[in-house]
Amino acid sequence: MKTSELHTIQDLLVQSAAERPDKVYLREKAGREIAEKTFGKLLDDARRISAFLERQSEGKVHAGLVGTSGIAYITALMGTVINGDLAVPIDPQLSNEEIADNLNRADVTVLFYDKRFAAFADGIASLCPGITAAVCLQPEEGRRSIDDLIAEEAPAELKSVDPQSCACILYTSGTTGKSKGVMLSHANLIDNATCCDNEGSDRDVLLSVLPIHHAYCLTCDVLLSMRYGATLCINDSPMRLVQNIKLFQPTMMLFVPLIAETIYRRIMAEKKRNPLIPMKLIGRTVFGRELRVIFCGGAYLAPEITEAYAKMGIPLLQGYGMTECSPRITSSSEADPSTGTDVGRVVKNCSVKIEDGEILVKSPSVMLGYYKNEEATREMFTSDGWLKTGDLGYVKDERIYITGRRKNLIILSNGENVSPEELENRFAGSEWMSEVLVYSEDEQITAEVYPFPEFANKAEALFRKKVDEINKAVPPQRRIVRLRLRDKEFEKTTSKKVKRIQPEKGELLK
Amino acid sequence: MLEKIREIMVRYVELNPDDIQEDSRLVEDLGLTSFAFMSMMGDFEEEFEIMVDETELTDIHTVGDIMAYIEKKQAE
Numbered sequence: 001m002k003t004s005e006l007h008t009i010q011d012l013l014v015q016s017a018a019e020r021p022d023k024v025y026l027r028e029k030a031g032r033e034i035a036e037k038t039f040g041k042l043l044d045d046a047r048r049i050s051a052f053l054e055r056q057s058e059g060k061v062h063a064g065l066v067g068t069s070g071i072a073y074i075t076a077l078m079g080t081v082i083n084g085d086l087a088v089p090i091d092p093q094l095s096n097e098e099i100a101d102n103l104n105r106a107d108v109t110v111l112f113y114d115k116r117f118a119a120f121a122d123g124i125a126s127l128c129p130g131i132t133a134a135v136c137l138q139p140e141e142g143r144r145s146i147d148d149l150i151a152e153e154a155p156a157e158l159k160s161v162d163p164q165s166c167a168c169i170l171y172t173s174g175t176t177g178k179s180k181g182v183m184l185s186h187a188n189l190i191d192n193a194t195c196c197d198n199e200g201s202d203r204d205v206l207l208s209v210l211p212i213h214h215a216y217c218l219t220c221d222v223l224l225s226m227r228y229g230a231t232l233c234i235n236d237s238p239m240r241l242v243q244n245i246k247l248f249q250p251t252m253m254l255f256v257p258l259i260a261e262t263i264y265r266r267i268m269a270e271k272k273r274n275p276l277i278p279m280k281l282i283g284r285t286v287f288g289r290e291l292r293v294i295f296c297g298g299a300y301l302a303p304e305i306t307e308a309y310a311k312m313g314i315p316l317l318q319g320y321g322m323t324e325c326s327p328r329i330t331s332s333s334e335a336d337p338s339t340g341t342d343v344g345r346v347v348k349n350c351s352v353k354i355e356d357g358e359i360l361v362k363s364p365s366v367m368l369g370y371y372k373n374e375e376a377t378r379e380m381f382t383s384d385g386w387l388k389t390g391d392l393g394y395v396k397d398e399r400i401y402i403t404g405r406r407k408n409l410i411i412l413s414n415g416e417n418v419s420p421e422e423l424e425n426r427f428a429g430s431e432w433m434s435e436v437l438v439y440s441e442d443e444q445i446t447a448e449v450y451p452f453p454e455f456a457n458k459a460e461a462l463f464r465k466k467v468d469e470i471n472k473a474v475p476p477q478r479r480i481v482r483l484r485l486r487d488k489e490f491e492k493t494t495s496k497k498v499k500r501i502q503p504e505k506g507e508l509l510k
Numbered sequence: 511m512l513e514k515i516r517e518i519m520v521r522y523v524e525l526n527p528d529d530i531q532e533d534s535r536l537v538e539d540l541g542l543t544s545f546a547f548m549s550m551m552g553d554f555e556e557e558f559e560i561m562v563d564e565t566e567l568t569d570i571h572t573v574g575d576i577m578a579y580i581e582k583k584q585a586e
Binding site for chain 2: 116237238239240241242243258259262263265266269270413414444476477479481
């Protein structure tokens, strides 16, 4: 495929369908069978969904997607973007209120939902009054499903799509609390899916294990495999990753450090029980015979994990990026691997410079801005248009080394960003508490509280109760794990804000 | 059953089997991540020949909750 001829996601899908109409692009488990969809069928089905969306509004339709990755999800997503409408993939682990809030803030009018969200869809009129049509991703008795649309609609004529128009809004945690909708254009996503060469071929099989509402999955699983004519298999649940590796025998996978670490731990436990088994044999047993490479990004990866994978004969290649950059800023390849301490080389068309220690980026992959949030967009850029990543680091021999974070975000090992302020705000209204600080300690979300002295006796019980309440309301990965209670006020900056880094910590509650 | 559960759990947490008790909390006491928890449930699915439904896992907080869940699934 000539990448110079690709300007929009429509171009990408149309070209892959023209080059390999009958090649299987998507595979997933369907009960005891395996369901498949070819490139040709995907384009045809996507055009039928476009036809449905065309009738929903004269202007651009904003379609929300609530569910986990799958053939139907990707079909709905493609049907939305190939004809110039806009897709808003939402994190399905959020509470119903947060999902509704994200849909409303992105002005969504059509909803595609997983059947697990049927009750949510039934109550959509009151939660999201802007939504006028809802379509279930699976066939369900009494519900309009995506299969119905494909059966009823004729394929839409493809319109010309402006490469600079917004294709997707992806939510990312902001430093000030509320998540922000990152607007990525067709040109952004195509640039990022084509910013490296020779990563794969049409003989490759990818197993997609990352959540599809993340830019990393969208660009590097969905679009990249489409570009190379590879087959993309869907991991139906994190519970069954190892079983699915055996089933689909992937040649390539994209991980976040959390997944790499979990499998590493499991392998080391096996090694401890059977010290004589060679690492390469364990590697083949867990990852199958075909796996060639794993790409890893989204958060810090400890060098010993990379080393352990190397011993199993599997290169674990690091990259670095952020949603606002669609997401790749650096990447590494089998021919030019990251060394374990760096995060790879800056990708094509992307410029990086360091200012006051912070990594700044300019590239065609850099977002259009945050949806309806000009102030936050302005804050992300320097006056001469460089995106401020918030990461501290340096460049040596064209490779990037990350040394820390300027902004106050907790980056979990699954790549999820957690805003400490958002969790701190949840303590509001606790009359027993004077100050709270949320931070990451040993990679665990920690809340530290200074109670009003008159509540000192009851503070521990009240603190625990409040944390239980908060933990019930947030997705599992955002739960507060560690609690610290202090008997002194937090140190403040000159502007009387609590200093994010405190010289002394409060007592750890067991 | 606790023995079998411990045997599988130590694949995911750096603890001795004896550190894992029925009332141990998965996240707070054992330091289990959300992904490790899911992978482990996949192992239980194979080991105890049950079908785990992901949507039913939100109320599992302790090792005892896992045991109760497995027993419930085995009875079904």
